[in-house]
Amino acid sequence: MKIVTYNVNGLRPRIQQYGSLKKLLDSLDADIICFQETKLSKHDLRADLVRAEGYESFFSCTRTNDRGRSGGYSGVATFCRVKSAFLSNEVALPIYAEEGFTGLLATSKGYEPRKEESPSIAEGLECFSRDELLKIDSEGRCLITDHGHFVLFNLYGPRAVQDDSERIQFKLTFYKLLERRWECLLLQGRRIIIVGDLNIAPAAIDRCDAEPDFEKNGFRRWFRSLLVQNGGRLLDVFRAKHPDRNGAYTCWSQSTGAEEFNFGSRIDHILSAGSCLHDEENQEGHDFVTCHVAECDILMQFQRWKPGNTPRGCVNHKISTSTFHRWKGGRSIKLEGSDHVPVYTSLVEIPEVMQHSTPSLSTRYHPQVCGSQQTLVSMFTRRQTTEQVISEESESPQIPSHEEFISTPEKYDSRASHSMMIGSQRNTNILPGIEAKKKARHSQGSQLTLNSFFQKRTHRSETCSSRFTGSKLCQTDISYSQIEPNGVPSADDESGASIENTQKECQLDACDTDKEKRKVALQEWQRIHQLMQNSVPLCKGHQEPCVPRVVKKAGPNLGRRFYVCARAEGPSSNPEANCGYFKWAAVLKSKGKGK
Numbered sequence: 001m002k003i004v005t006y007n008v009n010g011l012r013p014r015i016q017q018y019g020s021l022k023k024l025l026d027s028l029d030a031d032i033i034c035f036q037e038t039k040l041s042k043h044d045l046r047a048d049l050v051r052a053e054g055y056e057s058f059f060s061c062t063r064t065n066d067r068g069r070s071g072g073y074s075g076v077a078t079f080c081r082v083k084s085a086f087l088s089n090e091v092a093l094p095i096y097a098e099e100g101f102t103g104l105l106a107t108s109k110g111y112e113p114r115k116e117e118s119p120s121i122a123e124g125l126e127c128f129s130r131d132e133l134l135k136i137d138s139e140g141r142c143l144i145t146d147h148g149h150f151v152l153f154n155l156y157g158p159r160a161v162q163d164d165s166e167r168i169q170f171k172l173t174f175y176k177l178l179e180r181r182w183e184c185l186l187l188q189g190r191r192i193i194i195v196g197d198l199n200i201a202p203a204a205i206d207r208c209d210a211e212p213d214f215e216k217n218g219f220r221r222w223f224r225s226l227l228v229q230n231g232g233r234l235l236d237v238f239r240a241k242h243p244d245r246n247g248a249y250t251c252w253s254q255s256t257g258a259e260e261f262n263f264g265s266r267i268d269h270i271l272s273a274g275s276c277l278h279d280e281e282n283q284e285g286h287d288f289v290t291c292h293v294a295e296c297d298i299l300m301q302f303q304r305w306k307p308g309n310t311p312r313g314c315v316n317h318k319i320s321t322s323t324f325h326r327w328k329g330g331r332s333i334k335l336e337g338s339d340h341v342p343v344y345t346s347l348v349e350i351p352e353v354m355q356h357s358t359p360s361l362s363t364r365y366h367p368q369v370c371g372s373q374q375t376l377v378s379m380f381t382r383r384q385t386t387e388q389v390i391s392e393e394s395e396s397p398q399i400p401s402h403e404e405f406i407s408t409p410e411k412y413d414s415r416a417s418h419s420m421m422i423g424s425q426r427n428t429n430i431l432p433g434i435e436a437k438k439k440a441r442h443s444q445g446s447q448l449t450l451n452s453f454f455q456k457r458t459h460r461s462e463t464c465s466s467r468f469t470g471s472k473l474c475q476t477d478i479s480y481s482q483i484e485p486n487g488v489p490s491a492d493d494e495s496g497a498s499i500e501n502t503q504k505e506c507q508l509d510a511c512d513t514d515k516e517k518r519k520v521a522l523q524e525w526q527r528i529h530q531l532m533q534n535s536v537p538l539c540k541g542h543q544e545p546c547v548p549r550v551v552k553k554a555g556p557n558l559g560r561r562f563y564v565c566a567r568a569e570g571p572s573s574n575p576e577a578n579c580g581y582f583k584w585a586a587v588l589k590s591k592g593k594g595k
Contacts, residue, residue, distance in 0.1 A: 002344055012049065014337075032080055037074060042061045043368075047369050054081060056080045057079045058094075059143075062074050062139050075140040091352065093358060098143070102122050110359065112360060123184045124184035149191065150190070151185055152195065153178075186233060201220070208258075237270040237293055238296045261568055268341075277349065297343070298341055565579045
């Protein structure tokens with residue numbers, strides 16, 4: 001069987017990239033697929049995002065928004081490819097599934113309301129307070145699935161920058177709790193497989209720009225202490241199969257074009273511990289990885305940047321970083337895909353397990369997903385409402401067509417005589433019905449263009465009246481009293497042709513005005529663009545225009561603009577890579593009042 005771990009950097013954009021969830025899953029061709037950073041909140045769980053034919057799925061979403069982010073910002077999901085979700089012997093189908101790892105989440109064991117008022121804390125974590133455990137477990141960073149022969153942990157490790165003490169402490173506690181949970185399972189004789197984006201590159205070989213003191217970092221030391229070669233019980237499956245491979249990275253910065261020069265790090269891992277499944281009494285030299293792991297590797301075909309990605313319009317063929325051309329081209333040219341690539345492992349000699357059905361944590365039992373098919377009813381309801389509106393409009397007074405008036409004049413005798421009595425007031429009684437119909441039809445079927453948000457809407461009749469105020473040419477209709485029995489307008493009123501010509505002139509004038517406005521706007525944007533180009537500095541290493549950036553990190557420079565070299569990030573020894581140029585943008589000082 002095949003297990004894949006993949007930080008998708010947002011599940012929705014990956015589904016959009018592949019066309020559907022099933023196509024995304026099928027492209028990975030695995031029995032168990034573990035996604036990290038799904039970026040879905042619990043309110044986002046819909047059938048098209050979480051369910052696919054032939055797969056059972058399990059989700060954990062963020063429950064807190066303390067970090068000031070909108071919607072989900074982490075989240076993990078495990079998809080299991082199965083032939084049947086009920087009474088199955090397949091290893092891929094979990095026997096048990098748990099959201100989080102503390103045992104305290106309301107849906108940790110399923111979507112049915114929990115009977116116990118105070119859920120019990122997971123074994124090994126009793127020394128921690130409930131508040132501390134819930135805080136660690138509320139960001140949707142862990143899913144546990146028990147597959148009989150092994151327990152699988154799908155993890156998305158917290159990221160903590162050097163000067164963020166709060167997140168550093170959060171990350172320390174997160175991994176400390178997990179380690180306790182692993183130890184308890186191993187003491188019970190269980191085999192464990194840990195997959196996911198742990199946000200830790202354990203050794204210098206796993207980082208492109210590792211400095212001499214790189215391995216002294218506390219998290220890296222902790223990671224290495226877990227490994228068998230350092231007295232721990234876990235095996236880094238990739239390094240067990242490829243101990244000396246350099247440049248084996250799984251993540252690259254998405255803002256610096258680092259993929260072009262493979263300037264990345266290996267932070268997506270597959271770890272394993274436990275005995276093999278063989279029955280021999282002498283287990284020396286036997287372990288789960290040695291006996292049952294056939295291969296473990298990085299799926300580089302999912303990398304965003306590939307040779308030949310250089311966008312059109314490149315003058316200097318040596319510069320192929322997407323970042324530079326995104327700026328130079330004057331438009332956003334974004335590479336499609338995640339900033340991570342998947343990692344997989346293949347297991348062999350894994351026998352079937354006892355017959356079982358999908359756990360209650362499966363999304364097939366999620367209330368929102370179970371009821372999602374009811375949205376079809378809302379579609380028909382909406383259509384019925386529209387039909388009612390159209391029906392109501394059809395009952396309102398209508399102006400007859402020319403043919404209808406001539407063929408059945410008796411239907412309109414009363415209206416015609418009434419119009420002859422009150423003259424021009426007749427038109428004002430009928431026109432509101434026409435305008436109402438136009439507005440209703442416009443609100444139902446029309447789609448606004450981008451230009452419409454920047455233009456003041458003017459009716460054609462208003463344009464005509466503003467140009468020909470007080471003239472008979474402003475009239476836009478012919479009264480019924482002007483129509484002779486033979487169906488031809490009376491000879492003494494020749495305004496029909498004049499009206500048609502006037503309307504055409506109004507339309508042409510309006511088009512000319514719009515063209516002039518667009519032309520002026522284009523010239524203004526070109527002028528601004530030229531000023532921006534003239535103000536952009538050249539980097540010292542390549543004498544090429546830099547790209548502007550904005551400080552997004554909280555601090556004294558938040559929101560401040562600066563310029564950097566536009567080439568892709570890469571080794572300092574490579575002259576084609578980013579030269580490291582940096583310059584703050586000039587700050588325009590506003591003059592005070594009265595100065």
